[in-house]
Amino acid sequence: MLWLGERRGYLSDWITQQWVRATGRSLDDHPHLLGPVGTRRRIGFDQPEQLADALNLTLDTSPSGGLLQDSAALFPGIHPRVAEFYDETSRYELQVWSSWRGPFRPFGQLLGALFSRRLEQMNVPLDGLDTAWGLHGEVTHLRDPSGQVQYTVWRRRLRRTGRVLFVGYYSEVTLPDGPGVRIVFPLPGGNLTVLMAATVGPAGELQLSSHGRTFGGAGGYFTLAGPPHRRAVGRMIPLHEDIVVWVDERSELRARHTLRLWHLHFLELQYLMRRTDQTAAPTVNEQPTPARR
Template identity: 40%
Template sequence: MTNGSKRTIGTPLDRMTQHWVRLTGRRIDLRDEPWLAGPCGDRDRVGDSWLRREAARHGARVLDGADDAGLLPSMTALDGPGFDASELHPHVRDFYEHTTRWRLELWSQWSPWAWPFGWLVSTLFARRLEQLSLPLRPLDAAHGMTSEVTPVVAPDGGTLGASWQRRLRATGSTVFSGWYQAFTVPGVPQPRVRVVFPLPNGRLVVLLRPRVTPEGGLLLASPGGGWGEDGAYLVVERGSRAWARRVPVHERFHVHVDGEGVLRTDHALNLWTIPVLRLHYRLDGATPPSTR
């Protein structure tokens, strides 16, 4: 199928999805709900051009070519009533503060009922947009993933956030292109990990609640809840107008060190309470920190 025919099929589908959000969601003012603001992707392909637009929106600068960059400048950015970064295992903390030091190996397993849905989404949306293109078969990710982190520095010198692009080593195709920040939602004292996946005319915003396990692992979860609570939100923008809809996609990340000192991540994705996809990452550090 040619690129032109992909655009012919894709644009009406994108419009249908955006119309669904506008019809079933709520009208919002992003000035009042800044946790739903963020970058938008291009119409036909998300790519990485959104990063410079987001930096320009904040008057910030992009640190291209950073060879020791992390998703968060420090895990202490998440410190609050329910989280203390000093309790994390050093490997876990090092991964988030120096993400580019670590090589990612990935295994995936879809629930049998969900695989056809995953194939449909991948075929009609994800591959075309190069966004949220989850591996459909375990061998798709057999050669691992690249990990490119690009920090953005605010005018005051602080880190505004970081983009994280992951590509399959075997094919070079983009799996995820996201914007990562520690973010405090108004009225909630405990900072969250906020992940934004740019989409055409909008974005998917995920709020993840952090918690430290007794073994020093990190749990990040987006459980079910009401409006403004942890979870996933689809946002559509049309000029100065915006709409958002909470979607019943719930995630749980468990970043931990196993009995042999290897850093691993278990990622579970559910639709409501129904299992959809399980991802497992092995993370190998080039210069891992000393253990406790």
């Protein structure tokens, strides 16, 4: 991959940034789209440590750390088990199965070759066997000198190989339709920010969706912020995500994560989440097939 120097970074990253700068909108009126950004060369599992050093923050990796605080109050009617997962995420182990739609698999391989493997960020599994040994997840809170949480980051990597899958910053956000979840994935000179509107289903399942058409509302955004960018800008992109977290008929906690480009479904991830004090996670042959919702 061609390196253009510290100011521009790699060619593929620079081209993407030029597109966002040329077609994006100012973020002056949308501060909720601003979030941690990455360095030019890589993101990696240690990105939160770099951010903490730069901002004089302390890392707190608690064995009971959660992505959100008090999910029951944030999402009234949510099933207690689902709320517990978001409030005490570190206590859970995840088993995941991935399913790509055939025509899009080469697209995933291209993204991996150009960006994901080099950056050690957003490495979506390309094969179900990639995750057969499970994931290692770690929730870390970045606290200021007063002890207040400034950032909550969830880092995940493959247990068998150690390859980094995601480094994402999670927080609650208020959207035009009510409360939601914001996820920020640092990228060189900017980030991918996903704003997901939340609803609670009749059985207490949490439904998160990034489908939206209004800038600043639910949706996916590429953003640029900080040097060498003169102003913070963002570009809404046609990436739509749906996540459903529910308790099944066997009292197992499950999730389904569906990703689409425009309206074309290209990837589905199925999760089984168990507390670490429960029995061992299933083998790869126990892949769940939950009913569509």
